[in-house]
Amino acid sequence: MLRLVLTYLSQAAWARRIVQGWGFANRTAARFVAGETLDEAITVVKDLNSRGIYTTLDHLGENVTSREEAILAADEIIMIINRLVDEGVPSGISIKLSQIGLVLDPEICRENLFRIMESACEGNIFIRIDMEDSSLTQATLDLFNSVRSEGFENCTGIVIQSSLLRSQDDIKDLMSGSCKVRICKGAYKEPSTVAFPKKKSVDENFDRSTELLLDRSLEIGSSVSPDGSIPPLPAIATHDQVRVDHALNYADQIGLDKRGLEFQMLFGIREDIQVSLHDQGYAVRVYVPYGSEWYPYFVRRLAERPANLWFFLSNFFR
Numbered sequence: 001m002l003r004l005v006l007t008y009l010s011q012a013a014w015a016r017r018i019v020q021g022w023g024f025a026n027r028t029a030a031r032f033v034a035g036e037t038l039d040e041a042i043t044v045v046k047d048l049n050s051r052g053i054y055t056t057l058d059h060l061g062e063n064v065t066s067r068e069e070a071i072l073a074a075d076e077i078i079m080i081i082n083r084l085v086d087e088g089v090p091s092g093i094s095i096k097l098s099q100i101g102l103v104l105d106p107e108i109c110r111e112n113l114f115r116i117m118e119s120a121c122e123g124n125i126f127i128r129i130d131m132e133d134s135s136l137t138q139a140t141l142d143l144f145n146s147v148r149s150e151g152f153e154n155c156t157g158i159v160i161q162s163s164l165l166r167s168q169d170d171i172k173d174l175m176s177g178s179c180k181v182r183i184c185k186g187a188y189k190e191p192s193t194v195a196f197p198k199k200k201s202v203d204e205n206f207d208r209s210t211e212l213l214l215d216r217s218l219e220i221g222s223s224v225s226p227d228g229s230i231p232p233l234p235a236i237a238t239h240d241q242v243r244v245d246h247a248l249n250y251a252d253q254i255g256l257d258k259r260g261l262e263f264q265m266l267f268g269i270r271e272d273i274q275v276s277l278h279d280q281g282y283a284v285r286v287y288v289p290y291g292s293e294w295y296p297y298f299v300r301r302l303a304e305r306p307a308n309l310w311f312f313l314s315n316f317f318r
């Protein structure tokens with residue numbers, strides 16, 4: 001019930017206006033968000049990189065409401081690419097297609113995405129297309145497939161959510177190529193017509209998806225690039241120790257090299273697992289979000305774990 005309310009609040013514009021004005025909310029969000037500016041985010045990225053942890057930057061923002069905003073958001077992403085190239089920082093970037101116009105007009109989004117991909121591929125910067133709620137799944141996959149078929153396959157990847165009933169089929173389609181896939185559970189509240197209602201099924205589907213991705217990685221011999229700029233085919237994105245252990249055991253069982261998969265986690269969450277995996281020789285990539293539009297991202301993190309809500313409320317009294 002609490003999760004439902006928080007998931008609703010993450011999308012409510014009125015709640016965003018109120019909460020973003022609270023100083024203590026800003027302080028709490030700082031646990032999950034690397035700052036409001038690109039300078040702050042790059043400092044965090046360099047620190048993680050210096051400890052052998054790879055990164056993917058996310059300039060927070062989603063669901064723009066005008067063509068101008070969509071173009072501006074794409075310009076901003078290109079600016080991040082240029083900055084990473086100029087500073088020689090091998091970080092990837094994660095983007096949301098609704099940020100560059102998908103909900104407004106798929107054609108505007110397509111133009112923006114192609115501009116981004118041209119700069120990214122030229123600079124050897126990897127772009128991961130995040131997956132949003134199920135109303136955008138097909139449109140996101142369609143645009144992803146169109147950039148792949150235009151020669152950008154090696155510098156882009158997609159996200160699949162194990163909460164969705166369709167995901168196994170999507171993975172099988174994607175695996176007919178050598179597509180880079182991040183598997184996650186899914187952060188959105190979805191109707192039972194499209195998603196598994198029970199957590200147990202979402203977890204089982206996650207493990208099965210992991211197996212499909214690891215099998216394909218072994219088959220095509222995919223591997224993270226030496227500087228971490230280009231990820232391997234499977235990215236296992238979870239903080240769930242049982243899911244991580246399943247991936248480790250399965251990789252071991254099929255004889256997949258440690259660099260043939262990578263683990264991904266969010267900034268500020270389960271740093272103990274991040275360090276332990278890195279120490280065992282696995283590639284670990286941290287998703288580093290930044291920007292002033294932190295509200296929906298932050299409330300989704302609260303929804304995932306009630307303990308975070310108490311952390312949030314305790315900051316009110318400080």
Ligand SMILES: Cc1cc2nc3c(=O)[nH]c(=O)nc-3n(C[C@H](O)[C@H](O)[C@H](O)COP(=O)(O)OP(=O)(O)OC[C@H]3O[C@@H](n4cnc5c(N)ncnc54)[C@H](O)[C@@H]3O)c2cc1C
Pocket residue numbers: 129130131132159161184185186187188237238239240241264265266269270286287300301302304305308
């Ligand atoms: C790198 C990365 C990229 C992602 N990209 C997307 C995407 O494109 N689209 C999408 O829908 N979702 C995305 N997600 C979010 C994902 O779908 C889940 O909502 C989120 O990861 C929580 O699920 P979990 O796998 O960690 O498992 P859970 O079962 O939710 O949690 C397992 C354990 O992890 C820890 N944990 C989980 N969440 C939190 C938290 N917020 N605060 C503190 N501890 C926590 C707790 O110890 C918890 O017991 C991404 C997640 C990661 C790590």
